[in-house]
Amino acid sequence: MDKKLNILLIEDDMIEVMKLNRTVSKLNLNHNIIEANNGEEALQILEHKDTLPDIILLDLNMPKINGLEFLSTLKADPVLKYLPTIILTTSNNQKDLLECYKIGVSGYVLKPLKYEDYVYKIERLLAYWSINELKQF
């Protein structure tokens, strides 16, 4: 009954990418992960309007275009602004959090230290989004 999600992960840290992949496979989830190492790469991927992801997981601290800049670009786009974007970050800076919600995010998840805690959070996050109704592109 749960939907199979196309997830765009925008993350510059290789091990973080490995973590998500390992978590998804460990939990035997059927989701598809698209990787982008930074905002620029992500925008290139999002140019293909026929293969848009269902949700975006976005890291805030990235080289080149940082997370907030990417988010602003996304929300200014008439099509892409409907993509639910969940922040996945280490920053518990209130300023960042408020700014993200102001621009418009669908979630703000802190990366925990322990891998088990990470698995726990990702499992719930993906479960939630796989039962959500999303815009049909």
Next chain:
Amino acid sequence: MSKDYIEVLERALKREKAARKQAETILERKSAELFEAKQNLEKSYAKLEILLNRKDSQLQGVFENIVDAYVIMNLQGDILKMNQSAVELLGFNNANQDYNLLSMAHPNETERVIKSFKLLLNKGVLTNFHLNIITLKKESKLVHINASIIYDEGVAVAAQGIVRDITLDNKYQKQIEAEREKYSRIIANMNLGLIEVDKCGNILSVNQSFLQMSGYLKEDFLGKRSNTVFTSISSNKINLDNSSKPKEIKFKNKLGALKSWLVSSAPNYNLNGDFTGYIKVYLDITAIKKLESQKEKLLTKLKKSNEELEEYAHIISHDLKSPLRSINALVNWLKEDNIENLDPISVKNFNLIEDTLEKMEKLICDVLSYSSVSTTGQNKTYVNLNDIIQNLIKIIYKPNHISINILNNLPILYGEQTKFEQLFLNLIVNAIKFIDKEVGIININVQDLDKYYKFSVSDNGVGIDSKYHNKIFKIFHTLNKSKDSTGIGLSIVKKIVDLHNGNIWLESELNNGTTFYFTIRK
């Protein structure tokens, strides 16, 4: 005798008779006239006498009723006559006392008196003569004298004078003079520039300070219209209205330096209350303005560097935490993938790596929160400490054998909620950490002092040796090496107390427990 001769004689006699008769008639008539004339004379004399009497009593009345003292003296200065005012002024008992007026002069005045008396004798008058006298009642008085000589058929016989007591007038005059001098000294020496303008705005006077402030000379201002002269010499437009509200103007002084002046105007009135112009007071606030702008710049800079610092702390903590997270994941995977091949010691070592990572992360978090304590947030509100502590008790990890009691109703404080939370959280967590008894008790109390609240958080834990009491508030100082002690908690507590202008101290006995006290300004 011849008949002719007789006839002649008879005729002559007849003529003589007739002539005498005529003479008698004339005499009679004349004497009647004379009588009449005498009568008339007597009548007019009586009239004259009445007239004279009337004038005399009129004069007497004037003499007696005149407000000023009136004295008649002979040419030696002996008093001949004086009125009641003179009696009072000169301190006599009655108007009939004999006295030489010249001896009433103050000893210092003798010479002047002699000179003036001579002048009076020569010229016949003496006017506007001021003299210090000592009256018979030994009072010193300053009098004003107008005197003149009385002549009888061209010969000087006496002198009359009007004497007025001007002691008080003089005193007032002197007081006014002194006041005036005082004010002129103040005006001259005060640090305020002052100019006086007439109704049309023409400058009437400027004080020394104003000249110093402007660098110009008196001549540059006097007689000129204030509006135009200011604008022209300062070469920037200066609007000078006359509102009494102080107002700031920019003035370029003679050296070309731009000065900030605060000017206020007050209307000026003459004795009759007619409006005559304005008095304008100038205060040079250039230095104050400069300090103000320096202060503003510093504040902006401080705010910016504070923000940068907080930003920096966040970035650092992010950059430090990320590798820890990665190591944790990698260790976890190594363990997970090889769990069958690992001996128990290796598993234990892997766990130790994870513990160390955890401690490292806590350290980073604490450093971050310590550095953000001093950054003042904008979210100041009235915070009910009872609510805060009830919430804290719900969320913190507390073993069942420990109870937390609030002994007194806690106050409502104005400030940032998160700071108060951090403050009590750290103290309570600290207390929990060091309780080693089977029944742990943590008591929170407050005392309402005049300007402060004095709070206390006490536990019945291990206690702290007094030699450490000063050290424990220092950052990174920890008495127990343990996984969850970073040595930052009490530093945060102290920093928050400092922020609220309070003090923190403790009383402790080894093995019996510790009480932390702190004050927070109301």
